[in-house]
Each structure stands twice: as structure tokens, then as C-alpha cells.
Amino acid sequence: MYGFEAMTFNIHGGYLEAIVRGYRAGLLTAADYNNLCQCETLDDIKMHLSATEYGPYLQNEPSPLHTTTIVEKCTLKLVDEYKHMLCQATEPLSTFLEYITYGHMIDNVVLIVTGTLHERDVQELLEKCHPLGMFDSIATLAVAQNMRELYRLVLVDTPLAPYFSECITSEDLDDMNIEIMRNTLYKAYLEDFYKFCQKLGGATAEIMSDLLAFEADRRAVNITINSIGTELTRDDRRKLYSNFGLLYPYGHEELAVCEDIDQVRGVMEKYPPYQSIFSKLSYGESQMLDKAFYEEEFHYGVFFAYMRLREQEIRNLMWISECVAQNQKSRVHDSVVFIF
Amino acid sequence: MMEDQEEKGNAENGIGRQKQVKDEYLLQFLDSLDGYLTLLDSLSSTLSQGWLELASARHAMGASRINGALLDLKVHAAATSLKVSEQDVDSMESQPCFTLCKWASSDNGERSSGEEKSLSPQLRHRNNSQLSGIISSPVSFSHFFNFFLSCEEEKVSTRTGTPLILVDQQQRQKSLSVFGVLVSPKLRSAQLSFERALETLVEIANLHTTMLSMFEQVHKELENTNG
Numbered sequence: 339m340y341g342f343e344a345m346t347f348n349i350h351g352g353y354l355e356a357i358v359r360g361y362r363a364g365l366l367t368a369a370d371y372n373n374l375c376q377c378e379t380l381d382d383i384k385m386h387l388s389a390t391e392y393g394p395y396l397q398n399e400p401s402p403l404h405t406t407t408i409v410e411k412c413t414l415k416l417v418d419e420y421k422h423m424l425c426q427a428t429e430p431l432s433t434f435l436e437y438i439t440y441g442h443m444i445d446n447v448v449l450i451v452t453g454t455l456h457e458r459d460v461q462e463l464l465e466k467c468h469p470l471g472m473f474d475s476i477a478t479l480a481v482a483q484n485m486r487e488l489y490r491l492v493l494v495d496t497p498l499a500p501y502f503s504e505c506i507t508s509e510d511l512d513d514m515n516i517e518i519m520r521n522t523l524y525k526a527y528l529e530d531f532y533k534f535c536q537k538l539g540g541a542t543a544e545i546m547s548d549l550l551a552f553e554a555d556r557r558a559v560n561i562t563i564n565s566i567g568t569e570l571t572r573d574d575r576r577k578l579y580s581n582f583g584l585l586y587p588y589g590h591e592e593l594a595v596c597e598d599i600d601q602v603r604g605v606m607e608k609y610p611p612y613q614s615i616f617s618k619l620s621y622g623e624s625q626m627l628d629k630a631f632y633e634e635e636f637h638y639g640v641f642f643a644y645m646r647l648r649e650q651e652i653r654n655l656m657w658i659s660e661c662v663a664q665n666q667k668s669r670v671h672d673s674v675v676f677i678f
Numbered sequence: 679m680m681e682d683q684e685e686k687g688n689a690e691n692g693i694g695r696q697k698q699v700k701d702e703y704l705l706q707f708l709d710s711l712d713g714y715l716t717l718l719d720s721l722s723s724t725l726s727q728g729w730l731e732l733a734s735a736r737h738a739m740g741a742s743r744i745n746g747a748l749l750d751l752k753v754h755a756a757a758t759s760l761k762v763s764e765q766d767v768d769s770m771e772s773q774p775c776f777t778l779c780k781w782a783s784s785d786n787g788e789r790s791s792g793e794e795k796s797l798s799p800q801l802r803h804r805n806n807s808q809l810s811g812i813i814s815s816p817v818s819f820s821h822f823f824n825f826f827l828s829c830e831e832e833k834v835s836t837r838t839g840t841p842l843i844l845v846d847q848q849q850r851q852k853s854l855s856v857f858g859v860l861v862s863p864k865l866r867s868a869q870l871s872f873e874r875a876l877e878t879l880v881e882i883a884n885l886h887t888t889m890l891s892m893f894e895q896v897h898k899e900l901e902n903t904n905g
Contacts, residue, residue, distance in 0.1 A: 409741060445742045448858075456750040456856060466747045517859035564860035568851060599863075653737055660733035669730060673737055 343540050343637065350428050351638070357426075358644045361419055364391040366651055368676050374658050375670045383408065383659055391415065405659040412652045416645070417469045423641065430538060434638045437531045438645050440497055442471030444527060447498065448520045450479040451488065455511055484510050485519060501526035514569075521561065521578040528554055528580050541637035549642060554583035555612070562593045562602055584609055650675055700899040707892035714885045721878045728871030735865035743857060744865065750856050757781055757853055760880065773887045778880045780873070781849035 347355070366374075370390060377383045380403040384396050387408075395411040424435050446467040453463040460480045467476070475492050482488040488511075489502045501523045509515055528550060535546035558579045565575050576594040580586065585593065592605040606612045654674045661670040736744045758780045765775040850869060854861055 406741070445740065449742050449748070452856075452858070453747055456748060457752050458747055458749075462747050466742060466745050468742055513855040514859050520858070521860070561860060564862060566863075567847070568859055570859065656741070657733070657737050660730075660737075664726065664729055664733065666726065666730050673734065 347637075351431055354423055354426055354431065355640060357423060358640050362640075362644055362647070365647055366390060366654075371654065371658075371674060371676055374655070375667070375674070377658075377662050380405070380408065380659060380663055383655075383662060387655075405656060405663055408659050409652060409656045412655055413469065416648045416652065419648075420470060420645065431638060431641070433534070434538070434542075435641060436497065437534060438642055439470045440527050440531070441524065442468040443473065443496070443498060444471070444520065444523045446471040446476060447479060447488075447493070447523075448516060450476060451482070451511060451519075452513075452516055454480040455513075455516070482511075485515070498523060498527075500530065518574070518578075524557070525578060525580050528557070529582065532582055535638075538638070542639060545637050545639035546642065549639060549646075551583040554580035555585045555589075558583065558585055558590060558593055559602060559606065562596055563599060566596070566598060584611065696899075696903070700896070700903070703892060703895040703899055707889065707896050710885055710889040710892055714882065714889055717878055717882045717885060721875055721882065724871055724875045724878060728868050728875060731864050731868035731871055735862045735868055738862045738864055739857075748856050757849060758876065773891050775887075776880050776883045778877060781846050 370386070373386050374383055377386060381401055384399065384403055387393060387396055392412055392415060395415050396408065399407055399411065420435070420439075424432060427435055449467060450460070450463050453466075454460070460477055463480075464477060473496050475495065478492045479488065482491055485502070485507050489499070493499055493502055507515075511519075532547070532550045532554075535550065536543050538546075561575065561578050572594045576590060579590045579593070583589075589605060589609065593602065596602045596605060657673045658670055661667055732744070758778065761777040761779055763775050763777065764772045766772045850866070850873075851859075854865060854869060857865065
């Protein structure tokens, strides 16, 4: 308890907090994952999932199943739950819930722009977009030739508009510009989300600070590792890191000059919270943080934590399905993160 | 009598030499068959590894960043091409030799459409051709192929003066850029696995051609013996 949330939170947020805690009870357990990891075919996976909350979403899918179908239907469940929460929410919770989807919106914008650059059909690209990141004028993105047009024609009327101020240029869109745009947008979004949570104050501010700081640090490490050996300069790399988090600012200075994974490991091991978890930094330990924040009450962090846990569960199901489909069951435990 | 013994000795030497030649062809055929089966097994495991690494990259980066809808449909030169040439096995026969030209467009610029088309008729007709070539054994050819690849790597690009290893690295990054510039190391590993698989396929094709040639030689020798 950080303030007097217990006195006022339930007036507007009590129902939805109860709903999300109910949703949390439906997450897959270790026993479910053990059963799924022993499946021989995708139809076996479908059969095991029919006994879970994913059952109604998969039951009408014909055989033979594909891994993308499983992921698509499980994502539909997440979308339905999110939409139910959003339509029941009042301010400021509704804005908070919308913030959770801006990351998907950025991914969808980049997908459409990249696909258009490669002369792909817009309808085909729209089918690949994440449903949580859709907005009305998304198809119009295919018309823009540079970032200025992108902003002027489409994004000025979307929640991403404020994040574009740092990357508006008249340069034509190419692979490097698009990558820089993606990361600059995401950085601006995380910082904006962080400031919004700080404004909310109380338990929400405290808990979301930790969650978003971890998100920013994880992103910084991913950018560093993925940019090793590419033409991204050190200065450009430093500019893509967020301006908050445990690694800000000294860790970022050291990460910016790393040339290989061992140097990155050396930097991370100087920070006690990351010493033991660096090997699972991609997603695993963030799920431990997400789980922990269910133990507190009367804050919005539970909604963020639930969305992240569900997304991780869908990633787990995708990995298990791929290992089963490729007959590589011995590798299934490489990337599955057990939530409970 | 002395002449009879000499003729008998010559006949025995002749039969012995024929037997030696037959054994040689048989050994070469079995060697090439063994190499062929080994390469098939190697191809299967390399492809499995590549597919799993691709799935791992999708798991790390997300399905929206790695999917078929991002592949480039713009007209562009092939990054890698297959060259078919004739090699003389002996004075009577030749056989096709397949060479992989990796990242060929990096040094040669845009290939003309005529040049690309000229490769495909050769590929279509290779099963029916009676080409002549000089390949003494499948083992020596395999060594020649690897030596060819390693020589290529040591060369410097004539256009830019950059070592070819770096040119290859740049071309690999350019190929992956359809998925973004900052991609997971797993995706790069998947690319290397599929590249290795492509090289193995070309080796298999060459070994297959050699194996068929050796089989024909063995068959001929058997017919000669029976005749």
C-alpha cells in the first residue's frame, strides 16, 4: 500500500481488477505446459488446449492445423478480453489500457510501411497486423513516400502523433530509416507511458516504474545485441536507448560501445538485479516481475502485468507448436518460460 | 614353347590389368555413393537446424517482424546463382559441373536477363547431355570444390577493393534487411544454415553426376567381361 488507494480505487477500478484477477487464474500452469510439451502432433496440442480457456477458440479449426493458426486464435482470446476491459473502463484506466497497445500500433505501422516498400499487397499486410494495434486509417499508410507524408496523411490523427516529432524527415523511406523510425517511436512511447504513470501517482506509479524500467533495459540490451556487426554507429545506437531505467545513463554509455555479446554480459553483470538473470533477459524474468505485481492490490499494474503474461503464454504456445511441428521436441525447453 | 609361355603371361597380365581397372571403377563408385549418402544426411540436419533457428528468431522478434509478407517483390538481381560448366572425364565423355556463385551480384552488378536465361536451358538439359569432362575421382572433385570456395574467399573484390569476406557479410546483411536492420542473432544463424544447405545441395548434385558416371563405367566393364 503506497497511499490511500484502498479507500477510492474500487469506486471505478474494483470491478475490472476483479475481472483481471479472474483472467489471471486462467493462465496455463506448469502441468498444462508439461502435457503440451509431450504432444506428438498439432492436433494433440489442440486437444490439450480444448480443456483450457483457449478451447472455444480452437475447437472449430479443421485439421491439419498450422502453428500460425494456433497463435492467431489464442491472440483472438487476448483481444476479446482486452476489449471487454476497455469498454468497461473509465478514465484514467481507459487511457492506461490504450497505452498498452501503442507498442503493437508501432509494429503495425512499420509492417505496412516495410511491406509497401517491398511492393507487397496492402490487404496481405493488413492480415499480418496485430489486432491490438489496428486503427481506422492504417491502410492509408501504403500511400506515403517519406516520414513527413506518413505523419501528415495518417499518423497526425492517431495516438502515435506526439512520438513523431523526433523522426520527421523528408528522406525517402528505406530499410535503415524505417528501423530508426521504429526504435525512435518505441523510445518516445515508453517515455510517454512512464510519464503518464508517474502522473497517476500512488501504487500505480511505483509499480509501473519498475515494470517499464525493466522494459526499457531489456530493449536497450536487445538493440545492443542486434546491432553488433551492423552499420549502426555508436551514436545512433545510444540515441535509441530510453532515458530511464536502471541502466540509464551509465549502463547505456557502456552498452553503446559493446562489440560482442561477452562485452554486453560484462556490462550487465555490474548491475545486481541482472547478474543472475542475464541469460533469460529476453522475456523470462520480466514474467517473474509481472507475476510479483499481482501480489499488490489497488493499482493499474495488474492490467499491464496480465497483458504481458498472456502475450508470453502465446509465445510459449507458438514455440511448443513449432517444436512439435518440426519434430524437435528435445529443444522445446530452450525457450518456454513457465509462468506458474 | 617359349613363345606360348610368353603369350600366356601377356594374356594373364592383360586380364590382371582389366581386373584392376574394374576394381578401381567399383571403388570409385562406392566412394561416391558413400559421399552422396553422407551429404544427404548432412543436408537434412542442416535444414532442420535452419528451420528451428528461424522459428526461434520469430519467437524472439515476433510474428509481425518475421513473416512471408515482408519478402521483397521488387525486381532485383539474384544474390546467388548456379553456374553449369562442362568438365571432361575422359576423351570420350564429359559431365556437367555445378558451381555456386554466392553473392554474385556484389561484384558483377546487375545481371542481364539474357545471361540469366542462358543458365536455365543448361539446367533443364543436364540429365540428357553427353558432355565430356575431366574428373578423376569424386574425392578429388570435392577437394577441388572446397578449394575453389576458399580461393574465392581470399580474393578481394575487384570493384571496391574490399576483402570478399566482408563483401559477403555486407550482402548477407542486405538480404536480411527485408526483416529490418536490427535483427536477432538467431535469424543470422538461420541464414548461415540455409546458406550451408545450399552449398551442400550443389555438392550433392556434383557427386550425383560423378556417381552416375562411375556407375556407367562399372556397367561397361561388366559387359566387357561378360562379352
